[in-house]
Amino acid sequence: MADYDVVIAGAGTGGATTAYTLAKKGHSVLLLDRKERDEIGNKTCGDAIGQHHIQELKELVGLPDMPAGIIEHDVNGIDLIAPDREHRLRMAGPTTKGYSFNRLKMGQWFVDLAEDAGANVMASTRAKRLEFEGGRVSGLKIGTSDDSEKSITARIVVDATGATGMLRRQLPDESPIEKTIDKADIMVAWRDIYRTPQYEFENPDILEIYWNQEETLGGYTWVFPQGTHRVNVGVGLMTLPGHRKPQEIFDSFVRTSWEFMETPVETIDSSGGIAPVRRPIDTLVDDNFMLVGDAACQVNPVHGGGIGSSMLGGALAGLTASDALERNETSMKSLWPYNPRYMEAYGAKQASLDVFRWFLLNITNEDIDFAFEKGIIKASDLLDTSMTGKMKIGTGEKFRRLVSGFGKLPLLLRVSKVAKLMDDIRELYLDYPEEPSGLAGWKARLKPIYDEAKAI
Ligand SMILES: Cc1cc2nc3c(=O)[nH]c(=O)nc-3n(C[C@H](O)[C@H](O)[C@H](O)COP(=O)(O)OP(=O)(O)OC[C@H]3O[C@@H](n4cnc5c(N)ncnc54)[C@H](O)[C@@H]3O)c2cc1C
Structure with a gap:
């Protein structure tokens, strides 16, 4: 018999939500983190x-209200x-309502839950290491603060x-899960x-x-006030060949321009x-194994927010794992849903x-200034685009008239093309295979869309 039903490595918002969901369902869960208990949650973030993320989790797994503190x-x-810096657009409405929060207290709350x-x-x-039995994940080798090592067995391990x-x-080479992530899909930041x-x-x-392709290519500078006399400010950019260090950009740009x-x-x-700022890992499960949060690439690729989606991933992983444990079957097929x-x-x-x-990576400051x-x-x-993943920009008559009138036809064509690719890829993801056997065919349909997107 395994030591635990589920062992979860990492007690960030993703892992803690998985643990909360499974423990509430009565399963035995070990949630471990390399940080000291009172440091869990302390991480670089826009805070x-x-x-709507909190509301979603309330409905899905009964998450309580976030305490006022x-x-x-x-x-x-x-x-x-x-x-x-002369033109700005204000996005305001029910979906932009939210909170700036104390990151450490937030992390501590999740672990307490x-x-x-x-x-x-x-x-x-x-x-430290995944352990295997008969080629399937069977547990973890862990290292404790006194430098001792110990093996823990589990029916499911969550990364x-x-x-x-x-x-x-x-994971072994035979696993259908991608092991490495392209550098171009990583955002580096300083705040x-x-x-x-x-x-x-x-x-x-x-x-x-603040958008500025020359300073923060593919990313942005954020200035998030946390009250009238406190602010969280940072820069994030893509790790494309030749990129500058974010701390350097912070020093030379942010420090001198605000x-x-x-x-x-x-x-x-x-x-x-x-x-990681890309599509999710193509499959989030293997035999006795699941991925949640940043480890599963569950971050919004445009704004880099990933707390809400790691909670969502954790809740869905927890609910699915609970069903699988009830069936006493934790194979890839059983965890697939x-x-x-x-x-x-x-x-x-x-x-x-x-x-x-x-x-966005391929548009210039001049294009953005023009559009604003x-x-x-x-x-x-x-x-609308950021909430639904559907792009309406560029389909209106006004856009066509203005853009062609100002000699920006290539931009117009690219916008129309990208809107179509966004629709295509959404449809493909909504047609995700119901069984592991469908994965290879689905990936074959995915590749040409991505290849085209990267070339626009
Ligand atoms: C600069 C920056 C700003 C951001 N701003 C925002 C924002 O404003 N809003 C937002 O929603 N998202 C933001 N994000 C993204 C967000 O922080 C992550 O998407 C989110 O925290 C992911 O949660 P997670 O649980 O997957 O991972 P994490 O929160 O990173 O938690 C992982 C945990 O695993 C532990 N761990 C790692 N390795 C081991 C190991 N070997 N053994 C045991 N434990 C281990 C770590 O100590 C950590 O506690 C930002 C990210 C960055 C980099």
């Missing part, structure tokens, strides 16, 4: 989340600012170790949190995102981080936004 400030909208639901939490414990996906990378005693943020409920940086600021935290469930709930939108990301200045992009369209 912002949409309210975690929230720093309510968020009511997001401003997108063009490279010229899992523990209170009955999960056994082991902090200061490192997942929720974040962007490193360190257990995923140990600081400041108290600004002599500078007052006038609209602390509005998050600001008004609040001209006032004395007190640094609360300063650190770097990475996130997690795939179509996730792809339908979020993966299809992610894949579509990944196509959009490739398009001429009112070609509407805030409501952008909001």
Whole structure:
């Protein structure tokens, strides 16, 4: 008999939600993290989340309301600012309502939830190696703070170790799960949190995102106030060949180009981080094995937010694993329903936004300034695209008239093409195979869409 029904490596929001979901269903769960117990949740982040993610989890697995002490400030909208810094679009509506929050307190709350639901939490414990029996995952070798090693057996092992996906990378070559991730699909970032005693943020409920392809190619600079005298500010960009270091960009660009940086600021935290910004891993399961959160590439490819989707992934993985455990069958086939469930709930939108990301990588500051200045992009369209993965931009008559009138026909053609590819890929993800045997054929349909998206 295994030591646990499920062992989850990594107690971030993804792993903790998986543990919470399974423990609530009465399964024996071990949730482990290499960090000390009171440090779990402390990570480089923009510290912002949409309210709708919390609501979704409430409905799916009964997540309670987020305690007030975690929230720093309510968020009511997001401003997108063009490279010229003169034009901005405000996205505001029910889907941009959210919170800026204290990251450590948020992480601690999630682990407490899992523990209170009955999960056994082991902090200061490192997942070292996947262990196998008869070619199938059977448990984990763990290392504790006193440097001792121990084997733990489990019917299912979940890799929720974040962007490193360190257990995923140990799977054998025969596994259908991708082990490595392309560098071009990784966002690198640097961010600081400041108290600004002599500078007052006038609209602390509005998050600001600044586009500038020359400084932050494929990414952006964010300025997220956390009240009138506190701010989370950072830069993120794609790791394309020759990219600059984010800390360097932060120093040369952010420090010199924002008004609040001209006032004395007190640094609360300063650190770097990475996130995978692509479609989800093609299959999230193998025999006795599941992926959740950043380890599964469940991050929004355009804005890099991944807390809500890691919670969603964790809940869906937990619910599917619970069904499989009830059936006493934890094979890949039995865990497979997690795939179509996730792809339908979020993966299809992610894949579509990944196509959009490739398009964004190839547009210039001049293109963006032009689109903002001429009112070609509407805030409501952008909001719609980011929520649904469907692109309306570029299909309107006004867009055609303006763009062709100003000699921007190639941009128009590319926009129309990318909108079609986004639709195609969404449809493909909504047609995700119901059985493992369909995976190879599905991947063969996926490849040409991606190849075309990258070439636009
Ligand atoms: C700069 C930056 C800003 C971001 N801003 C936002 C934002 O504002 N809003 C948002 O929604 N998302 C944001 N994200 C993304 C978000 O942080 C992640 O998508 C989310 O935290 C993923 O959760 P997770 O549980 O999968 O991974 P993580 O939160 O990374 O948790 C993984 C856990 O695994 C543990 N671990 C790792 N290896 C081992 C091991 N070998 N053994 C045991 N434990 C291990 C780690 O200690 C960690 O606690 C940002 C990311 C970056 C890099």
